[in-house]
Amino acid sequence: MFYLTEQFFSIQGEGKYAGVPSYFLRTGGCNLTCSGFGARYKVNKKECVGCDTYFAVDSHFSSHWQKVTDVSKLIDRLDIEFRSIGYLPHVVITGGEPLLYHSDKVFYSVIKWLVERGVQITFETNGTIEINFNKYPAYKQTIFALSIKLSNSGEPFEKRINFKAIDAIVKNSKDNFFKFTITKQLIDTTALEEIAIVTQNYKNPNIYCMPVGESRATIWHNDRAVFEFCMLYGFYYSDRLHIRIFDTTQGV
Secondary structure: OEEEEEEEEEEOOOHHHOOOEEEEEEEOOOOOOOHHHOEEEEEOOEEEEEOOOHHHOOHHHHHHOEEEOOHHHHHHHHHHHHHHHOOOOEEEEEOOOHHHHOOOHHHHHHHHHHHHOOOOEEEEEOOOOOOOOOOOHHHHHOEEEEOOOOHHHOOOHHHHOOHHHHHHHHHHOOEEEEEEEEOHHHHOOOHHHHHHHHHOOOOOOOEEEEEOOOOHHHHHHHHHHHHHHHHHHOOEEOOOHHHHHHOOOOOO
16 A cells, blocks of 8 residues: 555656656655754645655645555556556656655556556656665666755765665666755855765766756745856756746646
8 A cells, every 4th residue: 555645647857857758646744853844834724844855745634645456456547647648658756755655555556567568667766765676676667766864954974865775776776866955055165075874885977957946936045046056066956947937836
């Protein structure tokens, strides 16, 4: 059993595959809160702070999450959706933190079905959960966007960095890349050092840097600094197309 907060067809807005038509499955639940990213929202009239997908992280919203217990029902729906689209889109599995469910029978059955059908799958993960790739070999046929959290997330180092989990993904996945969400302030202090700590053991890692922002306004506040940071150190710049176009609208 696992939880979905939403599923929809759109265009990937971030990272290596930005611009690619993709079908999104967003799971509910996360092992981090990332209050440092500063996305403000209200629960029972109380103001809270978290990441831009707080509705898929904060358990106060769990009553709106869909419990998935029947593999066949979800597969049937995906099959109908793909037929309606007219071609096999990429599938992006995001959250929350989708790898919380990596060993769940229902979740893994869906992944195996997608792999067997030849779908390109990208997991968007914070990289803190170690996968046994030998026990769950379907994950070897998938792509991982390693959105490793840095100090600006507000999470302590020992909670946000799991070197064994990162190493397992880098060495066993079909493809992978790092995606760091950063701000002007972090660039002026420790961004380069923190990125190096995470990636220094890998030869020619694909490193994308993306501006913090749950809205157009916050992206505009950080984007130029991140753009120039990438030029200076040879990293790839990742924008956030869906926020540029739709601002704070969900399900796009």
